[in-house]
Amino acid sequence: MDFVIGVLILVVGLLLSIALHEIGHLVPAKKFGVKVPQYMVGFGKTLWSRTVRGTEYGIKALPLGGYVRLVGMYPPARAGRRRQVRGDGRLTLVEEARAAALEEIGPGEEHRAFYNLSAPRKLVVMLGGPVMNLLIATVLMAVMVTGLGLAQHTSTIANVQQCVPAEPGQECTPADPAAPGAVAGLRPGDQVLRWGSAEVESWEDVSAAIAGGGTGTVPVVVERDGERRTVRVTPQLTERPVVDDEGAPVLDADGDPVTETRPYVGIGPTFELVRQPLTDVPSLVWNLFTGTVEVVLTLPQRLVDVAEAAFGTAERDPGVVGVVGVGRFAGEIASVDSTQYRLTERSADMISLLVSLNMALFVFNLVPLLPLDGGHVAGALWEGARRQVARLRGRADPGPVDTARMLPLTYVVVAFMVGMSLLLAYADIVNPITLTG
Incomplete structure (x- = not known):
């Protein structure tokens, strides 16, 4: 049921976005005097509509878009240009579309056709959406x-790996060595306050301290259950994949992940929303x-x-x-x-x-x-x-x-x-x- 509610929330949000997009076209078009017969959200069969000041506002059955119908989107052919016809004498698709657009222009309404707007006004109408x-x-x-x-890393530990797997992402086996964080006794929920000699305010401080500390044993101060505790962590050199700023793996020319040897502890941060x-x-x-x-x-x-x-x-x-x-x-x-x-x-x-x-x-x-x-x-x-x-x-x-x-x-x-x-x-x-x- 929650899944369906989520989809419905998205549909409503998307429909509102589409409706406002079309209003972005509608308002300047009416302001500039263009005749607007229809404003519709959705396609297909009309579920509801009401005509106000010459414009029919409505909702259609298929919520896959929307449209505002502006009269005179296609201008008449230039003087002296012959109408294009097919071999059987019927008008081409271009001429049929032009004729249909011009049919909506009533006597004395030529000035309300979209094609008569100046170029700047056309830009305002079309960019409005x-x-x-x-x-x-x-x-x-x-x-x-x-x-x-925005979701950001915090200095609180979310997970502690129990081993150093031979390949990143693999399950632990009895042959894999224990991860340094687990050996030191770090636990999920520990808030890191100090790593070695470095004060910690963010997870970036933790990452920098691990990367710059080598494999020497360092004291790590954490807060657990409201109390400060000190554990001693000995990072282990291991080959890990290189990632970019967005966390995606960096690939070489052959498409294989780029790796590097660096100190590894086996801990990951929690995320929390931080107001900006x-x-x-x-x-x-x-x-x-x-x-x-x-x-x-x-x-x-x-x-x-x-x-x-x-x-x-x-x-x-x-x-x-x-x-x-x-x-x-x-x-x-x-x-x-x-x-x-x-x-x-x-x-x-x-x-x-x-x-x-x-x-x-x-x-x-x-x-x-x-x-x-x-x-x-x-x-x-x-x-x-x-x-x-x-x-x-x-x-x-x-x-x-x-x-x-x-x-x-x-x-x-x-x-x-x-x-x-x-x-x-x-x-x-x-x-x-x-x-x-």
Whole structure:
């Protein structure tokens, strides 16, 4: 039941994000006088709707997106240009789409068509949706980091390894030597106060003291059950994998993990949420933005990797998941059975999931291809540039950019997006990524 509740919370959060995205288009469009017949959240059959001031507001059955229908998205063909027809005399898809767009413009409403807006106003309307997602991500990030906190290592021990396994991650065997931390008598829950001569305030202080102390025996002061105790720890040199700042293993040119010999104790830290100042929010949002951009730029190769994992034996790329996978994350966040994973931690993780989704919507919608918002933004920028060049050369206004001519490419992009969604859904089912392992 908790799993289902988690999924429902995500669905509601995602629907609200989509609704606000569309409001980002709706409000400036109405402000600039564009006729807006529909504002809908979802697709398919209409479950509820109400018409207010010429706009039908409604909710549809499939919560997989939303749309705002703006009249006159495609301008009429330029004067003197013949209408394109097929061999059987019927209009081409481009001309059919253009005709359908123009049919919604009633007598005397030509000034309310989207194509008559200036280029700057078109940019405001089309950027309104993605910018709304960026604002949602920023606000949620601020609420999360200042109100709940970010998960950080603490100086309290969470686990003590009982042995030094021959290979990292392997189970202990009778042949494996005992781990130095276990030999010294360290226990989960011990808070490290001093390691050798170094005062400890964070787990980074513990790691630095172990790395710089070699294999000599050192006194370690811990607090256990409200009392200070001193134990003596003798680290052992062992070969361990090298990890990056995010904890991922560093690989060599052949794809094998890079290892190094270093002092080993066999203890790990606990995590706790630590509130951050509001001034940290811009850098956190920027890091999330750049990481999301990297994913989008490498999306074709990542989808190939996902296909190899879904239909073969390759390891799944954790950086790309679909709607099914995100729903699984939300369900796991709500249903993990752990006394240490409290409501505060669950709330922070759920908000973090919504932050990531809104940032993904922001970045992906800026891809300069129709039917994405970025395609219309690119058209408006090109239109503005053409008009400026014509003005400087003393020529007549070239008019709005004919985005209808990009419809063939639009259909290709739509087919790619549908195929991507189906691939990710299949991969999320047959080879899922889980938060709990």
